Amino acid sequence: MSETPSSSKKFLRALQGDVQDVPPIWFMRQAGRYLPEYRETRKEAGSFLDLCYSPDHAVEVTLQPIRRYGFDAAILFADILVIPDALGQPVRFEEGIGPVLEPVTTPAELAKLNGSKVRERLAPVFETLRRLSKALPEETALIGFAGAPWTVATYMVGGRGSPDQAAAKLWAFRAPDEFQVLIDLLVEATGDYLLAQVEAGAEAIQLFDTWAGSLPPSHFERWCVEPVRRIRARLAKEAPDVPVIAFPRGAGPNYPGYFKVTGVSAVSLDTGLSPEWARDNVQTLGPVQGNLDPLLVVAGGEEMRIAAARIIEALRGGPFIFNLGHGIVPQTPPEHVADLVDFIRSYR
Numbered sequence: 001m002s003e004t005p006s007s008s009k010k011f012l013r014a015l016q017g018d019v020q021d022v023p024p025i026w027f028m029r030q031a032g033r034y035l036p037e038y039r040e041t042r043k044e045a046g047s048f049l050d051l052c053y054s055p056d057h058a059v060e061v062t063l064q065p066i067r068r069y070g071f072d073a074a075i076l077f078a079d080i081l082v083i084p085d086a087l088g089q090p091v092r093f094e095e096g097i098g099p100v101l102e103p104v105t106t107p108a109e110l111a112k113l114n115g116s117k118v119r120e121r122l123a124p125v126f127e128t129l130r131r132l133s134k135a136l137p138e139e140t141a142l143i144g145f146a147g148a149p150w151t152v153a154t155y156m157v158g159g160r161g162s163p164d165q166a167a168a169k170l171w172a173f174r175a176p177d178e179f180q181v182l183i184d185l186l187v188e189a190t191g192d193y194l195l196a197q198v199e200a201g202a203e204a205i206q207l208f209d210t211w212a213g214s215l216p217p218s219h220f221e222r223w224c225v226e227p228v229r230r231i232r233a234r235l236a237k238e239a240p241d242v243p244v245i246a247f248p249r250g251a252g253p254n255y256p257g258y259f260k261v262t263g264v265s266a267v268s269l270d271t272g273l274s275p276e277w278a279r280d281n282v283q284t285l286g287p288v289q290g291n292l293d294p295l296l297v298v299a300g301g302e303e304m305r306i307a308a309a310r311i312i313e314a315l316r317g318g319p320f321i322f323n324l325g326h327g328i329v330p331q332t333p334p335e336h337v338a339d340l341v342d343f344i345r346s347y348r
């Protein structure tokens with residue numbers, strides 16, 4: 001944590017440890033299907049991956065929520081699954097199912113993946129970032145991101161989203177040395193990818209470990225904490241000024257240990273932690289972001305405002321960024337997002 005926060009951007013100042021009366025705001029999945037203008041651009045772009053790999057369209061959808069709500073940070077529009085795609089495991093997104101990949105389940109299939117082409121294959125993503133850093137308002141920070149190795153591995157091994165991540169867990173439990181090869185490949189490729197994002201203009205990085213909560217405590221350290229610690233250490237060396245936020249969703253009582261051992265700059269709090277517990281056990285270690293339940297934004301009204309006020313009251317005494325505890329869902333009424341942003345910005 002820096003003693004003298006120096007950035008002109010509220011979001012970056014919070015990550016430097018600055019305590020602010022009105023917290024900076026951004027929302028996970030702030031670009032997406034709940035916005036009519038997103039659905040329009042998505043139709044134009046063709047497939048979901050075409051949208052991710054078309055800088056014209058990806059810049060447009062990144063900017064849409066900034067224009068509407070004036071969030072303090074924009075997050076690059078892409079997906080965590082562009083990494084398997086770049087490693088040579090093609091990904092497609094099917095309507096009503098989500099991502100579909102040919103599962104990687106053996107050392108022979110693993111050996112066919114190639115980590116040397118990440119920069120080349122993801123060149124359109126870097127172009128999107130270069131254009132965004134010119135197009136964004138002066139006060140808006142630009143966030144780059146990737147999935148954490150464990151979460152990306154659950155999709156690579158399972159071949160799609162699953163309720164329990166059983167395929168990846170079973171591989172990790174039955175043949176940890178084989179599974180380690182996959183994790184090592186992802187640590188390396190993700191580090192390369194994020195450093196290229198920083199070169200292209202990303203001012204902060206978020207690592208999404210959506211399925212961190214599916215590992216038992218006996219295996220959390222090896223498959224969640226250690227890979228993120230390694231990526232963070234590499235970024236700290238090669239891009240020392242760029243803060244890294246991690247989102248170990250479902251980590252529960254492991255949040256404080258995860259924060260300390262990984263050495264990340266901040267953590268994103270899921271919906272399961274009370275803001276008072278997070279204040280006493282997590283924010284004592286550094287800046288936090290979170291943790292309103294996204295379905296409260298679907299419901300809107302008084303219930304949403306009461307929960308938002310409780311989070312602000314609990315966390316604004318330390319470095320804090322207002323966010324949700326998981327991504328905005330497609331059925332969210334855009335007016336409720338506007339109400340929430342007004343409420344947070346006028347709350348005293």
Ligand code: 1CP
Nearest residue numbers: 028029030031032048075077078079080098161208210327
């Ligand atoms: O139909 C559509 O238009 C596709 C919906 C969609 C969108 C808008 C997907 C498919 N990905 C995205 C964009 C996205 N994904 C962003 C950038 C936009 C933003 O935040 O504003 C980011 C950061 C992600 C990250 C992501 N993708 C995560 C981690 C965060 C989280 O929400 O937990 C995960 C798990 C994914 C995988 C993924 N991509 C898309 C879907 C439907 C899924 C989930 C699959 C599943 O497990 O069911």
